[in-house]
Structures are given as C-alpha cells and as structure tokens.
Amino acid sequence: xxxxxxxxxxxxxxxxxxxxxxxxxxxxxxxxxxxxxxxxxxxxxxxxxxxxxxxxxxxxxxxxxxxxxxxxxxxxxxxxxxxxxxxxxxxxxxxxxxxxxxxxxxxxxxxxxxxxxxxxxxxxxxxxxxxxxxxxxxxxxxxxxxxxxxxxxxxxxxxxxxxxxxxxxxxxxxxxxxxxxxxxxxxxxxxxxxxxxxxxxxxxxxxxxxxxxxxxxxxxxxxxxxxxxxxxxxxxxxxxxxxxxxxxxxxxxxxxxxxxxxxxxxxxxxxxxxxxxxxxxxxxxxxxxxxxxxxxxxxxxxxxxx
Amino acid sequence: xxxxxxxxxxxxxxxxxxxxxxxxxxxxxxxxxxxxxxxxxxxxxxxxxxxxxxxxxxxxxxxxxxxxxxxxxxxxxxxxxxxxxxxxxxxxxxxxxxxxxxxxxxxxxxxxxxxxxxxxxxxxxxxxxxxxxxxxxxxxxxxxxxxxxxxxxxxxxxxxxxxxxxxxxxxxxxxxxxxxxxxxxxxxxxxxxxxxxxxxxxxxxxxxxxxxxxxxxxxxxxxxxxxxxxxxxxxxxxxxxxxxxxxxxxxxxxxxxxxxxxxxxxxxxxxxxxxxxxxxxxxxxxxxxxxxxxxxxxxxxxxxxxxxxxxxxxxxx
Numbered sequence: 001x002x003x004x005x006x007x008x009x010x011x012x013x014x015x016x017x018x019x020x021x022x023x024x025x026x027x028x029x030x031x032x033x034x035x036x037x038x039x040x041x042x043x044x045x046x047x048x049x050x051x052x053x054x055x056x057x058x059x060x061x062x063x064x065x066x067x068x069x070x071x072x073x074x075x076x077x078x079x080x081x082x083x084x085x086x087x088x089x090x091x092x093x094x095x096x097x098x099x100x101x102x103x104x105x106x107x108x109x110x111x112x113x114x115x116x117x118x119x120x121x122x123x124x125x126x127x128x129x130x131x132x133x134x135x136x137x138x139x140x141x142x143x144x145x146x147x148x149x150x151x152x153x154x155x156x157x158x159x160x161x162x163x164x165x166x167x168x169x170x171x172x173x174x175x176x177x178x179x180x181x182x183x184x185x186x187x188x189x190x191x192x193x194x195x196x197x198x199x200x201x202x203x204x205x206x207x208x209x210x211x212x213x214x215x216x217x218x219x220x221x222x223x224x225x226x227x228x229x230x231x232x233x234x235x236x237x238x239x240x241x242x243x244x245x246x247x248x249x250x251x252x253x254x255x256x257x258x259x260x261x262x263x264x265x266x267x268x269x270x271x272x273x274x275x276x277x278x279x280x281x282x283x284x285x286x287x288x289x290x291x292x293x294x295x296x297x298x299x300x301x302x303x304x305x306x
Numbered sequence: 307x308x309x310x311x312x313x314x315x316x317x318x319x320x321x322x323x324x325x326x327x328x329x330x331x332x333x334x335x336x337x338x339x340x341x342x343x344x345x346x347x348x349x350x351x352x353x354x355x356x357x358x359x360x361x362x363x364x365x366x367x368x369x370x371x372x373x374x375x376x377x378x379x380x381x382x383x384x385x386x387x388x389x390x391x392x393x394x395x396x397x398x399x400x401x402x403x404x405x406x407x408x409x410x411x412x413x414x415x416x417x418x419x420x421x422x423x424x425x426x427x428x429x430x431x432x433x434x435x436x437x438x439x440x441x442x443x444x445x446x447x448x449x450x451x452x453x454x455x456x457x458x459x460x461x462x463x464x465x466x467x468x469x470x471x472x473x474x475x476x477x478x479x480x481x482x483x484x485x486x487x488x489x490x491x492x493x494x495x496x497x498x499x500x501x502x503x504x505x506x507x508x509x510x511x512x513x514x515x516x517x518x519x520x521x522x523x524x525x526x527x528x529x530x531x532x533x534x535x536x537x538x539x540x541x542x543x544x545x546x547x548x549x550x551x552x553x554x555x556x557x558x559x560x561x562x563x564x565x566x567x568x569x570x571x572x573x574x575x576x577x578x579x580x581x582x583x584x585x586x587x588x589x590x591x592x593x594x595x596x597x598x599x600x601x602x603x604x605x606x607x608x609x610x611x612x613x614x615x616x617x618x619x620x621x622x623x
Contacts, residue, residue, distance in 0.1 A: 103607035109580035291622015
C-alpha cells in the first residue's frame with residue numbers, strides 16, 4: 001500500500017484558473033458532488049462580480065472572435081468560456097509541435113514554445129473536442145514560456161495552446177490531430193494490469209543545462225482516471241509545483257484528467273539555475289507526492305546510459 | 307435562361323465539390339493484384355511501400371504464392387476480406403489449383419486480415435501469433451475500419467486453426483523449412499523454400515522501407531536477424547520492400563534497429579521529450595528508406611514511455 005508522503009511545508013498556491021474550472025464542462029458525475037456545488041457557488045459569485053466589473057449583460061460572455069483558422073465546430077463555445085471577453089489573437093509566435101500522426105490516442109505528445117512572446121503569464125493546453133477539453137494550465141512564474149507533455153484524445157480534434165501575456169491578450173495556436181477514438185474512455189493500462197496502486201506517485205526525472213536553459217524532465221506514476229470509464233471515478237493529479245532549494249516557487253500548474261496516464265512534463269528555466277529542484281504534486285484524492293531532484297541528475301542519467 | 311445559368315453554376319461548382327466528394331468516397335476501391343514470378347513455381351505480390359492509407363487499401367505487405375502438387379500455398383493474406391478474395395483468385399489462376407494451405411507470418415492486420423477468404427484452406431501460424439491475434443484482433447479491427455472505410459467491409463478476423471512448428475515440412479512435393487522466431491512480434495514465422503532458395507522473412511526484414519515496431523522487442527529481433535543472416539539462401543522476400551537478392555535487407559534492418567534504439571536512449575538521456583525525439587535527424591544512410599520519419603514517430607510512441615521509466619532517476623513520491 002502507498003505510504004503517505006510527507007505533507008508539504010506549504011500548500012501550493014491555488015493553481016486553477018478560477019474562471020476555467022467553473023465554466024468548462026467537466027464530468028463530475030461519480031466523484032466529488034460536494035466539490036461541484038462548492039465550485040458552482042464560487043463560480044456564480046465570480047461570474048456575478050465579473051459582470052458587475054465589466055458592466056455588461058451576459059451576452060458579453062458569449063462573444064467569441066470569428067475566424068478560427070482551424071474551423072473547429074467547438075471554437076466559439078470554448079472561446080466564449082475559456083477567454084470570456086479577453087482579446088484573442090491567432091499567433092504564429094506560439095509554436096505548438098505535434099507529431100505527424102497520433103500513433104496512440106492515449107499518449108499524444110504536445111510541445112508548446114511561447115518564448116518568442118514577452119511577458120507570458122499562463123499557458124493553457126486544450127483539445128476542442130475532448131470531453132475534458134483543458135489538459136494543463138501552466139503558470140511559468142520564473143520558468144521560461146515552454147512546456148511539453150502528453151495528453152489523451154478521444155477523437156479527431158484541434159489541439160491548441162492559448163498563451164496569456166501580461167497585457168491581457170491570449171495568443172492562440174494549434175492544429176488538427178487525427179486520432180482513433182477512446183483515449184479518454186478506455187481504462188488506463190495500470191488499471192488493466194492492476195498495479196496502479198503499487199507505484200502511485202513515484203517520481204522520476206532529471207535536469208540538464210545546455211547553456212541556453214536548464215531543462216527539467218519529470219514523470220510521475222498516476223492512472224489519471226478521467227471518470228469516463230465505467231466504475232472508475234475521476235482520479236487525477238491536479239496540481240504540480242516546482243521550487244528551488246530555498247523553497248521559492250519557480251513554476252506551477254493545474255492538471256486535468258485529460259493528461260495521459262503517468263504524466264510527463266518538460267519545463268525550462270534560465271540556464272545556470274544550479275541547486276536542487278523540489279517537485280510537489282497533489283492528486284484529487286488529496287495525496288501529495290514530493291521529491292527533490294539534484295542538479296547533477298541529468299549528467300548521472302547520461303553517464304549511466306553510456 | 308434560368309436553366310442555362312444553373313448549368314454554368316453547376317459546372318463552376320464541380321471542381322470545388324469534387325475533391326471533397328472524391329475524398330469522402332475514395333474508399334470504394336478494388337484491389338488489382340499483380341504477381342511477379344521470382345522462381346520456379348513461386349510468385350511475389352508486392353505491397354506498396356507506404357503506410358496504410360485509404361488510397362492503397364492497406365495493400366502494403368508483400369505476399370508470396372507457391373505452387374505444389376497438393377494445391378497452392380499462400381504466405382500472408384493481406385489487409386481485408388476483399389483483398390483475400392482477390393489473392394485467392396490470383397493464386398488459383400497462377401497455379402491452376404485451389405489454395406490448400408496458408409501461412410501467416412505474424413499477427414499484424416496488413417498480413418492476416420484476408421484470412422476470411424481462405425475458409426476452405428488450412429491456415430497455419432505459430433501458437434504465439436494465434437495468441438496475439440486473439441488478444442489484439444478487436445483493437446486491430448477498430449483501427450482498420452477507421453483507416454480503410456469501404457475496403458475493409460465484411461472483414462472479420464479468422465484465427466489460424468493449425469499450429470506451425472519449426473522444422474521441415476513437405477507439402478505436395480515442395481520442401482519448406484519453417485523457422486519459429488520472434489522480435490518484430492512475439493511470433494514471427496519465416497519460411498525457406500528449398501527448391502528456389504527463397505527466404506520468406508515476414509516483417510523480421512524490411513527493405514528500403516523503415517521497419518515498424520508496435521510489438522517489437524529489439525534484442526530478440528536482432529537475434530532473429532543473426533539467425534536469418536546465417537541461414538544460406540538465394541534471395542529474400544522482406545515483409546515490406548523490394549525482393550532482396552544480395553543480402554542487403556537483413557543488414558539494413560539491423561542497422562536501422564540499432565540506430566533507433568541508440569537514438570531513443572540518447573534522447574531520454576539528454577532529457578528530450580517525445581516530440582523532440584520524433585524530430586531527431588535521421589542519418590543520411592537511411593535516406594532511401596520509405597516512411598522513415600513516419601516510422602520514427604511511431605517508434606517514439608511505442609518505446610519512449612518505457613525507456614523513460616527505465617532510465618530517468620527515481621527521486622521521490
């Protein structure tokens with residue numbers, strides 16, 4: 001059985017984009033009815049205050065920019081909810097790298113590089129036609145505007161990154177990905193094997209400094225249940241933070257169940273970061289998984305592979 | 307006047323509409339199989355050196371037909387029921403006899419999904435292949451129906467009823483040596499036709515076409531290639547790619563696998579993610595391999611999570 005990890009010194013800052021977590025339709029049928037009401041209540045207050053703030057009727061929320069270059073049937077729906085009435089531009093400076101084919105609909109690698117933009121405050125990765133559209137909401141803080149991860153796809157869908165800059169503008173890019181169905185609605189492999197609990201929360205990773213950036217590669221074991229598989233309630237890593245040795249928060253993200261089983265991330269920090277990195281993850285069951293990764297870890301992995 | 311305008315508008319609209327319609331209905335194709343004689347009483351039906359697409363109907367694997375006194379032998383049955391039927395008719399026409407026996411080299415659907423057309427023949431495969439087909443048939447069917455709408459109509463997986471075992475068999479006067487190997491999948495059957503010295507390698511060997519790895523075990527595959535390389539033969543039919551007469555295909559397959567394994571390990575050891583690994587430069591010497599980038603991307607999906615679990619440092623949790 002999983003040994004309870006050491007509780008964190010401090011709770012992570014709230015990672016979730018309040019507006020996102022309320023307005024995005026997320027299945028909560030089997031799990032956390034209390035949370036749904038709590039969220040609904042908070043959400044209503046937020047919407048009310050938002051409306052009061054902008055002094056506009058509800059129609060303002062439904063306003064979406066025209067001209068989605070991907071022609072997605074869900075664009076207006078998501079745009080109205082994800083970005084509210086914030087300005088949006090489709091922007092090539094946001095580089096979304098996707099493989100030439102989705103070989104496995106459970107594991108689609110997505111890399112977002114928004115380093116060509118200044119003042120990036122948040123990166124949201126989402127797939128229009130997924131039942132859980134948003135996969136990751138990343139707040140780079142001291143990190144560079146770069147993230148790579150793997151997500152599940154439930155069908156052919158646009159996969160996008162939306163990058164919020166300091167001036168309040170969302171920069172959006174992405175592409176269609178053709179995928180077989182069922183990435184979100186088939187049980188994870190560890191559920192099929194039955195060993196998910198034996199390895200729950202195991203952290204693996206390494207850091208590398210190539211002179212341009214310190215790269216953190218990070219993977220943790222978790223079934224990332226979507227709640228869309230019969231008799232398996234939603235259960236996922238929902239928050240992850242990276243801090244330096246002194247405990248200063250460097251980056252944080254909110255993670256949703258559309259991220260692949262055994263989530264993996266690449267983050268980048270300024271070169272010459274030195275020191276250890278502290279990683280903390282929390283799942284929707286309240287378990288916390290923490291570890292400290294030494295600055296020499298990448299070099300050790302490279303040495304061991306020779 | 308009104309009528310004429312309608313006609314003009316209709317004609318203008320056609321080029322706009324047709325490509326869409328053609329794409330939507332492009333699946334209504336039929337297989338035109340051609341066989342090249344590659345020796346006395348042995349023919350090769352060449353597959354397209356491509357990925358499975360709605361244009362090629364999944365006819366990408368090489369198929370072999372042999373004549374014997376007891377009826378024809380077919381090695382692999384292609385991607386669909388209608389392909390299998392065309393193949394059965396072709397074998398009958400070439401040999402003047404019905405197909406007595408079918409060998410399935412391994413589980414993959416481009417090699418095994420035509421079985422349904424050979425109901426009156428004995429279908430032989432390694433026990434491991436049968437077990438893998440039982441395990442994966444439903445998933446393959448889903449994928450094939452998605453990729454090949456129309457082409458695949460009526461196709462159902464028919465499991466081989468007969469166990470192939472390693473050793474020499476005599477079928478209607480034709481002496482075949484069956485080799486029970488593994489590595490491309492858990493069961494890879496290779497067949498040496500003694501009369502012509504033709505080694506039918508299945509997907510253990512690719513030639514000028516990048517190897518596929520969805521069920522691969524690289525060390526086992528390399529061992530199987532050693533075995534095949536040491537086996538005297540005159541010519542080799544790879545699972546995909548042109549007939550090989552000079553032994554280059556085995557070396558090429560080995561070269562690719564060793565490079566692939568090393569490149570992916572190095573990628574993990576340098577902290578690259580899957581997207582970056584899929585974009586790794588492919589060495590110049592593989593420039594002649596069809597579908598190299600496509601198969602590298604697939605192989606990253608097949609191997610990368612496992613390699614990361616094996617190689618990255620455990621540091622907590």
